[in-house]
């Protein structure tokens with residue numbers, strides 16, 4: 001190989017980033033008939049869907065589905081492959097969807113293949129060739145040398161908004177004081193005794209986060225909620241950082257400071273759960289050296305967390321470490337400036353819009369340093385609409401945003417970043433991109449007829465109305 005080797009690829013739609021948003025965008029574009037190329041810098045499509053975490057924001061806190069279409073098709077594929085657990089109430093703030101992340105790897109690969117999406121893995125997009133706000137091509141670097149990919153329409157699902165920024169879009173980065181939500185490494189433990197864990201919850205509910213919104217609490221006491229969790233029969237509980245068990249462990253140095261230890265099931269046959277608790281805050285993940293330097297500390301926290309669980313939490317005495325995420329989890333980097341901006345009020349008031357192309361329902365969820373976390377529920381356990389303009393980067397005519405880089409204020413981002421809305425936005429972006437590539441709306445993202453797009457999305461199973 002020499003560095004001068006270069007290849008040309010022509011597509012109808014190019015999707016940059018194969019996380020939850022990009023996978024759904026690529027599937028939607030391919031289903032709509034577009035020759036679709038899905039590019040990722042990493043080795044495996046699926047992003048955080050593969051780390052063990054549940055999908056939040058697929059249902060609202062009343063238990064109504066707000067995600068349909070491609071996202072649901074991925075869950076159906078998991079079910080077909082024997083790895084679907086399904087929707088669970090966390091009895092704290094939300095409902096989420098649990099599944100086996102190993103099976104999700106298969107499901108993502110099977111559906112991309114089924115719909116004929118061309119994958120370019122191990123390929124970093126590093127350049128956008130654009131003129132007057134229109135991207136003609138992107139350049140990728142991979143083992144084959146450089147690849148120039150041309151298309152009439154692009155989806156930026158890179159999480160970081162790399163394509164939009166390379167093409168000239170403006171953005172906000174993290175918080176106003178240079179703060180960033182923590183980087184975390186998800187990990188799993190198998191051999192968990194669910195009955196013993198739920199018995200402990202019922203004996204000592206003061207150690208657990210329960211009923212943090214009226215929609216979930218519904219007038220119940222903590223003891224009553226603990227009984228509901230036991231009735232649900234799944235190992236899904238949240239050990240709280242300010243409860244005696246965890247607070248005392250943090251105090252004596254037996255645990256690192258953290259807001260919660262979130263425990264969710266991944267496999268009944270392996271008696272396995274995923275744990276979300278590790279954290280290193282205020283690192284700019286766009287600085288690759290700083291991001292990489294966090295791996296060691298996060299691995300150290302996992303070791304400590306496993307010891308803590310085995311030594312202190314009934315049900316975990318014989319559990320073992322069984323896996324960690326394939327990459328450091330990044331919650332927050334850039335928010336691209338769009339034609340419209342999702343606001344904290346839109347989220348908290350469950351705002352509806354006739355320009356909505358997908359829904360979210362997750363609370364404003366901003367993890368902070370140490371044991372800090374902001375958690376503000378959506379009104380009445382409802383959902384809000386994500387308006388199309390939040391996916392349209394200001395000043396660009398053929399790039400559509402999807403996923404955690406869309407246009408939102410920081411608080412709204414703390415909600416819309418979760419995977420349910422990312423998947424819904426992915427479907428909307430991929431569908432619109434395919435139609436634009438086919439010549440609809442003069443090929444300009446700013447001229448999309450949102451009513452037409454909504455009607456097409458509804459026809460394809462997306463949920464845009466009819467829920468709280």
Ligand SMILES: Cc1cc2nc3c(=O)[nH]c(=O)nc-3n(C[C@H](O)[C@H](O)[C@H](O)COP(=O)(O)OP(=O)(O)OC[C@H]3O[C@@H](n4cnc5c(N)ncnc54)[C@H](O)[C@@H]3O)c2cc1C
Pocket residue numbers: 016017018019020021022039040041042047048049053054055056057123124125126157158159160162183184185186276328329330331402403404405417418419420422
């Ligand atoms: C620790 C943690 C816990 C979380 N917990 C939950 C939870 O329980 N439930 C939930 O629903 N959500 C949760 N979230 C949020 C959610 O997982 C993410 O916000 C969401 O998955 C983002 O999806 P995305 O597709 O927008 O971006 P990403 O998943 O970040 O995907 C972007 C992809 O683009 C690729 N890429 C980036 N730049 C380039 C480039 N220049 N060239 C080529 N490829 C590129 C990356 O390799 C990556 O695969 C959590 C997040 C973290 C980090």
